Amino acid sequence: MNHLLEVSGISVSFDGFRAINNLSFSIGTAELRAIIGPNGAGKTTFMDIVTGKTRPDEGRVIWGEKSTNLLKLNEAKIARAGIGRKFQRPTVFEDQSVAENLMMALKANRAPWKVLFWRPAPADHARVAALAEQVGLGDSLERKSGELSHGQKQWLEIGMLLAQEPRLLLVDEPAAGMTLAEREQTTALLVDLARSRAVVVVEHDMDFVRRLGCKVTVLHEGSVLAEGSLDHVTSNPKVIEVYLGR
């Protein structure tokens, strides 16, 4: 058993509504996983729990070789432990330049006192430039990120995620609002990233999931309905009934 993240038996309700119901999930250190499910299946709530935004009513979330209990950490500590999150809507700091956004995300000590006296070394500038190049923003370093198009903001956010060097990436609907070419680029990037780290992709778009060619977990009403290859789960009658049949 070589699990990076192990979620077991978590449940959470909001005002009596059970968003997550006895959900268990685990992912290895270098694995690509897609999570699909109809609206309200608990996909985003699941991410909220792993990143510390929401506390589950019961269950355990265990992380890494040292089996850290993530439920005891706050969002910032979880992020520092190595979990990066990409939101559905691109959230970048619009008032700041692309370079500043990337510099802020760059892996470094996050304590206020250290950050106050931190000044970028040439290596940091080079890393930022390389990251910007990688996400196609090489010539936009000094532009304010608020000026970027929707697709470019998505890319900038992916660049910021890479700068954090996380061990687990949680990606919420990366293909939303992207062109076909950009989707292919994103697919290639995610597949490539999953060689060295764990990547969890939440996605609605079946074609996109098919191109990822990875294990799929189907969520329904807050728990796992089916798990396996895309062909395996799509032939599952229960999955067809609740999700694909509509």
Place this chain on the structure above:
Amino acid sequence: MKPGSLAKNPSVLTFLLVLAVFTLGVTVLSDAYGSGLISTSMVKTLGKTLCLCLIAIAMDLIWGYTGILSLGHFAFFGLGGYMVGMWLMFARTRDIVLSSAGGALPMTPQELSDAIATQIFGVVGTSELPAVWAFAGSLPAQLALVVLVPGILAFVFGWLAFHSRVTGVYLSILTQAMTLALSLYLFQNDSGLRGNNGLSGLQNIPGLEAAGQDALSVWFLWASALALALGYMLASFIVSGKFGSVIRGIRDDEARVRFLGYSVESYKLFVFTLTAVIAAIAGALYYPQAGIINPAEMAPIASIYLAVWVAIGGRGRLYGAVVGAAFVSLVSTWFTGGRVPDLNLGFYTIKWVDWWSVLLGLSFVLVTLFAPKGLAGLVDLAQGLRSPRRGGTPLGPDDGALQEREAVE
């Protein structure tokens, strides 16, 4: 500060130059060191204005950059004033008591302490020195308290507020409640700080009686200018690097900053405590020039005025805060000083002393609505810089997709 960061911020050099020219100009026009064109009371007003500029920088750091609308920074300003005022009053009273004691034997320390206490606290009906005056006899101790008392208060208050994740308007209300509670407490006679009488005679500096108010006023102007210069450099150092990026990030989207791994609470606490200390230092320089401090100075309205200055000057940039504080407080002095001619409308005469707050409130609303960059926006206009107007949601997924508003225009 490294030369590199100075070179990247030409506005710092410009600011320091303007401040130096101003200070020099006032000095050569003052009563004590020059032609006497500027009266001593005017020098004091200008010196006090510099202190207000310093607290405006603190307000800009906490509000304009970090996005926390604190309505409590004048409480820290006042506390700084009280701390230095205690020494001023105690030491001066001690000198008076000693010089008037004509007995054959020197006074015992107990007699001396009682005599001082009677002098200071006779007005509130006690003759015992309250415990909070324990260090009042020592200038270094009281100067340390200028930093420590507001610093610790801000740290404890900030820790409780930020760790409970109180944000936005609720936090503003909480800071205002703290300010109100503090000023109401100080209004009580048994608070140990002379109740609503406050501390007075602070313009007389013990040991410097020979210098005279005209020279003292210029010295305090220099000290205030130095503090403002150092404060400005410190603030621009803080906001220039990655720390500045992080706090502006907290202002715009604090959840996102958290997911980047930054402990938002620690950053807020750091900035809140630091700006409280800057405010306290500004207060400690202000009140010896004002001569008197009482709890009314710390009432919540003062902190609201502070927010108005920074908003009118232009928050989110340091010189905006300075310009706003200087401009609004000087204009305010002019209007409320009764030197502005009344405006006769025929059916009603506008007396500016009464109508000034209405005018100020109106300009605050107008600036907020139509010129959110404040007076500092004029600098942008002069430089021909205009931020692109992009609003609404994007119309398409492609690169360079038009935003809704752009498409309409």
